[in-house]
Amino acid sequence: MPSYDEKYAYLEQRVDALKTNKTGDERQTDGEVFDKKTLMTIYDLMKAGFIDTVRYPISTGKEGNVFFAVDEDGDPLALKIFRTSTSTFKNVGKYIEGDPRFKGVVGNRWKLIYAWANKEFSNLRRYADAGIPVPEPVTFDKNCLLMEYIGDEYSPAPQLKDVKLEDPTEMYDEVLSFIIDGWKDAHLVHGDLSEYNVLVWEGQPILIDCGQAMTNDFYNAKDLLIRDIANVNRFFKNRGADIIDPDKIMDEILNSTDEEEEEE
Numbered sequence: 001m002p003s004y005d006e007k008y009a010y011l012e013q014r015v016d017a018l019k020t021n022k023t024g025d026e027r028q029t030d031g032e033v034f035d036k037k038t039l040m041t042i043y044d045l046m047k048a049g050f051i052d053t054v055r056y057p058i059s060t061g062k063e064g065n066v067f068f069a070v071d072e073d074g075d076p077l078a079l080k081i082f083r084t085s086t087s088t089f090k091n092v093g094k095y096i097e098g099d100p101r102f103k104g105v106v107g108n109r110w111k112l113i114y115a116w117a118n119k120e121f122s123n124l125r126r127y128a129d130a131g132i133p134v135p136e137p138v139t140f141d142k143n144c145l146l147m148e149y150i151g152d153e154y155s156p157a158p159q160l161k162d163v164k165l166e167d168p169t170e171m172y173d174e175v176l177s178f179i180i181d182g183w184k185d186a187h188l189v190h191g192d193l194s195e196y197n198v199l200v201w202e203g204q205p206i207l208i209d210c211g212q213a214m215t216n217d218f219y220n221a222k223d224l225l226i227r228d229i230a231n232v233n234r235f236f237k238n239r240g241a242d243i244i245d246p247d248k249i250m251d252e253i254l255n256s257t258d259e260e261e262e263e264e
Helices: 004-018 024-033 036-047 086-097 109-129 168-184 221-238 246-263
Strands: 053-060 064-070 076-082 137-141 144-148 198-201 204-207
Touching: 036 076, 036 137, 036 144, 076 109, 086 109, 109 137, 109 144, 168 198, 168 204, 168 221, 168 246, 221 246
Parallel strands: none
Antiparallel strands: 053 064, 064 076, 076 144, 137 144, 198 204
C-alpha cells in the first residue's frame, strides 16, 4: 500500500494531468481550484480515509468545480471544490453575511469561502432530513465538500435541461415539491432553482447546488421563493406541462406555514 506522501505526490501528478491541453482561461480556473491550501485539504481528506483518488472533472460551476473521486473501497464520490478567488468571494459574501446561521463570518475571504462549504453541507443535510432528494453529504473541510456521486461509471446524471421528459407535468409536480417541502419541512428556500440545478437519475429529479439556499426567515426569503417558482414554471411551461398559478403556490406555502406556527 502506498504511503500518504506517495499519495500526495500522485495527487499532484493527477492535478497536472487535469491541466494539460487546456486554454489559458481554463488553466487559470484550475489554478484557482487547485491552490496549495486546497491540495493540502484534499490530502487531509485522503489521510482521514474519505478519498483515495481524484480522477476527473464532472462539472464547472459559478463558485466551484465538481470532480469524480473514489474512496478506499473504490466507491464513487463527488468532490466539490470551491474556488478561493476574489470574484467568488464577492459572489458568495451576500449569502453568508445575510444568513443568521453564520453571524460574525464577515470580511475575511478565506473564512467566507470555508463558511460557504459548511453552508452547502448543512443545507444538504437539512434537505435530506426533510425527505427531499439531494446528493447525500459525506463531509467537508475548508473549501472542499464531499458528497454522493449521482450517475454511473460512464457519466454523471444529466441536468434537467438536457432530459427528454416523458411526462412533463409529473416531473413538474416533483420539482415543485422541492420548493414547497423545502420551505415547509427543511425551512429553506433554494434561491437559484432552475433546470440547471436539478439532476435527473433513473427518472427521478435530484436537487443540487444548495450553497446559496437561505433559511425561510431570511429578510427577502419570499422574494427568493417567488423567483424559484417563476423559474420552475417558465421551464416546465415551455416543456408542455400543466403548471399551477404562482399565487396559488405561494398561498399553499405561506398559509400552511402560518397554520403550523399557530398550532405551535
